[in-house]
Amino acid sequence: MSSLQTFIHQQRRDKSILLMTHVVYGYPSIDESLALMRDLLSDGVELLEVQFPFTDPSADGPSILHACHQALQQRPTLARCLEDIAQLARDFPASRILLMSYLNPLYRYGLDRLPHAASKAGIAGFIVPDLPLELADDFRHSCREAQIEPIWMLTPETPPARMQQICAAASGMLYCVSRRGVTGGNSTDDIHAGTGIDSTNHDGSRQALALEDYLATIRVETALPLAVGFGIRTAPQVQALHGQADIAVIGSGLLDAFNLGGRNAALELVRSLRS
Amino acid sequence: MQSDNGFFGRFGGSYIPEILHASQRALLEAWHEASADAEFMAEVDRELQQYSGRPTPLTPCPNLTRLLGGAQVYLKREDLNHSGAHKMNNVIGQGLLVKRMGKKRIIAETGAGQHGVASALIAARLGLECTIYMGAKDIERQYPNVFWMKQLGATVVPVTSGGQTLRDALDEALRDWSADPAGSHYLIGTACGCAPYPEMVAEFQSVIGREVRAQSLQQFGALPDRIYACVGGGSNAAGIMLPFIDDASVELVGVEAGGRGPAPGDHSIRLSDNLGSPGIAQGFSTMFLQDDQGQLMDTHSIAAGLDYVGVSPILAHLGETGRIRMTAANDDEVMQAFQTLLRAEGIIPALESAHAVAGALREIPTLSPDKKVVINISGRGDKDIFNVASAVQDAEFGPFLQRYLARELQA
Numbered sequence: 263m264s265s266l267q268t269f270i271h272q273q274r275r276d277k278s279i280l281l282m283t284h285v286v287y288g289y290p291s292i293d294e295s296l297a298l299m300r301d302l303l304s305d306g307v308e309l310l311e312v313q314f315p316f317t318d319p320s321a322d323g324p325s326i327l328h329a330c331h332q333a334l335q336q337r338p339t340l341a342r343c344l345e346d347i348a349q350l351a352r353d354f355p356a357s358r359i360l361l362m363s364y365l366n367p368l369y370r371y372g373l374d375r376l377p378h379a380a381s382k383a384g385i386a387g388f389i390v391p392d393l394p395l396e397l398a399d400d401f402r403h404s405c406r407e408a409q410i411e412p413i414w415m416l417t418p419e420t421p422p423a424r425m426q427q428i429c430a431a432a433s434g435m436l437y438c439v440s441r442r443g444v445t446g447g448n449s450t451d452d453i454h455a456g457t458g459i460d461s462t463n464h465d466g467s468r469q470a471l472a473l474e475d476y477l478a479t480i481r482v483e484t485a486l487p488l489a490v491g492f493g494i495r496t497a498p499q500v501q502a503l504h505g506q507a508d509i510a511v512i513g514s515g516l517l518d519a520f521n522l523g524g525r526n527a528a529l530e531l532v533r534s535l536r537s
Numbered sequence: 538m539q540s541d542n543g544f545f546g547r548f549g550g551s552y553i554p555e556i557l558h559a560s561q562r563a564l565l566e567a568w569h570e571a572s573a574d575a576e577f578m579a580e581v582d583r584e585l586q587q588y589s590g591r592p593t594p595l596t597p598c599p600n601l602t603r604l605l606g607g608a609q610v611y612l613k614r615e616d617l618n619h620s621g622a623h624k625m626n627n628v629i630g631q632g633l634l635v636k637r638m639g640k641k642r643i644i645a646e647t648g649a650g651q652h653g654v655a656s657a658l659i660a661a662r663l664g665l666e667c668t669i670y671m672g673a674k675d676i677e678r679q680y681p682n683v684f685w686m687k688q689l690g691a692t693v694v695p696v697t698s699g700g701q702t703l704r705d706a707l708d709e710a711l712r713d714w715s716a717d718p719a720g721s722h723y724l725i726g727t728a729c730g731c732a733p734y735p736e737m738v739a740e741f742q743s744v745i746g747r748e749v750r751a752q753s754l755q756q757f758g759a760l761p762d763r764i765y766a767c768v769g770g771g772s773n774a775a776g777i778m779l780p781f782i783d784d785a786s787v788e789l790v791g792v793e794a795g796g797r798g799p800a801p802g803d804h805s806i807r808l809s810d811n812l813g814s815p816g817i818a819q820g821f822s823t824m825f826l827q828d829d830q831g832q833l834m835d836t837h838s839i840a841a842g843l844d845y846v847g848v849s850p851i852l853a854h855l856g857e858t859g860r861i862r863m864t865a866a867n868d869d870e871v872m873q874a875f876q877t878l879l880r881a882e883g884i885i886p887a888l889e890s891a892h893a894v895a896g897a898l899r900e901i902p903t904l905s906p907d908k909k910v911v912i913n914i915s916g917r918g919d920k921d922i923f924n925v926a927s928a929v930q931d932a933e934f935g936p937f938l939q940r941y942l943a944r945e946l947q948a
Contacts, residue, residue: 320708369817392553397552417558442718
């Protein structure tokens with residue numbers, strides 16, 4: 263069992279769900295983004311997802327897209343980002359940090375040397391939305407050698423055979439996207455307690471697939487911890503995941519709270535989600 | 538040109554978010570079946586003839602030939618397609634494929650607006666719902682095309698993020714596709730993106746080169762010695778060049794947008810002059826304009842349709858192997874070439890296509906008079922009336938617009 267998976271299992275012994283909070287490195291400035299990360303880690307979030315910004319984040323909605331473009335004004339470098347995360351990892355050993363980015367900044371840094379460098383910085387895993395499993399053989403190999411987890415995604419559109427394939431290849435945890443579309447989105451797209459996800463097609467031809475059913479299907483395939491993300495903003499949404507998932511991912515919701523009321527508002531949101 | 542599992546050399550591939558995987562697989566399969574189905578490909582050919590007016594002519598240019606004093610010049614007239622550009626070839630093919638797959642909605646991105654108009658036309662003809670993403674900056678440059686898209690019943694969504702050009706529109710189209718992968722088809726306008734798009738779009742565009750081959754043999758009894766095409770995303774270049782890829786005697790020259798000069802943000806040169814570098818973005822691996830952190834750069838061209846940060850993986854590969862020679866023409870050269878062609882032959886090329894003309898005009902005088910050169914006029918220049926009027930500093934155009942506005946405001 264990987265150390266990330268062991269960590270999540272240990273944390274879950276006395277908690278019904280863990281939180282993974284998402285912060286864009288460099289937004290609104292590098293220092294301010296690091297201050298927010300420190301606040302969140304001090305407050306005890308179990309997992310921190312740090313997004314290294316990219317000009318073309320095609321799986322992200324307007325909130326994160328805007329934050330990435332603002333962050334890029336600071337001309338962040340991945341090397342400095344790894345150093346900053348290393349400091350956070352040393353200061354907050356009770357939490358785990360994941361690095362999220364799109365493929366090109368990572369490719370530019372060197373996909374062969376990144377896993378080792380990131381592992382040395384104390385990063386537990388990678389989330390790379392535009393790297394599909396079948397094109398990741400070399401990267402997975404480098405990750406195995408560096409003992410760092412590439413975290414794979416499942417979506418409501420993932421067919422059963424592929425779900426099996428991804429579950430078989432996965433380690434550490436799985437990131438279960440709760441609905442179609444990009445990050446953020448309006449509340450009608452989001453999951454609501456008990457109502458599940460709206461999986462109707464554009465022409466309305468398909469049946470709604472309840473979130474419980476979606477997660478249960480995944481659960482049959484794997485014993486790995488399940489993180490659920492895309493559109494989680496309220497305590498009832500988090501509570502609805504109790505017993506079905508291990509981690510609730512708070513991304514655009516946290517960013518929107520930060521944009522409205524700064525770090526305090528972001529912390530308030532995180533605390534409200536725990537209640 | 539057949540890919541090796543989606544790759545052309547080291548370029549291509551399918552680097553897409555998981556949410557799109559099933560839909561992309563379905564498209565791969567549908568294209569695989571349709572491209573092997575003679576009846577389907579015959580239907581595409583029929584529609585190309587009956588709806589777009591193909592074959593387009595190969596026009597000899599005696600005046601230009603005399604003026605340049607070198608090789609004999611011929612133009613492949615993609616500007617005479619319905620909609621005024623080669624974009625029609627692709628939307629007819631993909632549109633019929635969408636019908637075959639049973640989808641009811643298409644999403645498209647557009648730069649100059651030519652692909653947007655072509656998509657809106659085919660959507661109207663085939664009864665498809667159509668949403669088009671266009672950079673806000675491109676909308677300002679090409680509003681007449683936006684006007685026609687809307688008249689044709691398409692929804693045009695301005696993209697205000699990033700540099701507000703083609704690449705941002707492409708990101709936004711991918712986001713839309715992610716929200717409805719099963720119901721919508723992403724009708725990409727060039728030979729870029731994840732598999733099977735580069736191969737499929739290049740195949741639909743290859744009608745251009747197949748016609749050039751037949752017309753050359755018929756009109757001058759030989760294959761052309763040289764072919765020039767402008768390279769933005771690369772679909773018109775791939776279309777005219779791929780049918781000649783095994784004919785070593787035919788030299789293939791791609792002309793990129795040199796813009797205002799070689800400084801970052803001033804041009805769209807990905808393949809010549811060592812300005813681009815390998816990267817993976819927007820669903821595929823190719824040569825991108827990017828900085829040392831892998832951030833994609835802003836680009837510029839006088840021609841909105843060439844203002845793109847990446848390039849077809851097919852052309853990146855053929856550029857790397859040396860089969861295609863890549864060069865660039867800057868904004869000023871392009872305006873000169875544009876005016877030369879206008880006056881010499883009475884043909885108004887799109888500013889995109891004028892890049893191919895500029896590249897050719899530079900070299901033709903050095904070729905011997907028995908050589909034959911074909912320049913791909915990928916589209917017509919009517920859409921560029923505002924940009925050209927401004928570039929030639931036409932004294933009457935501004936006052937005309939003012940009078941027009943005054944009349945409209947009174948009415």
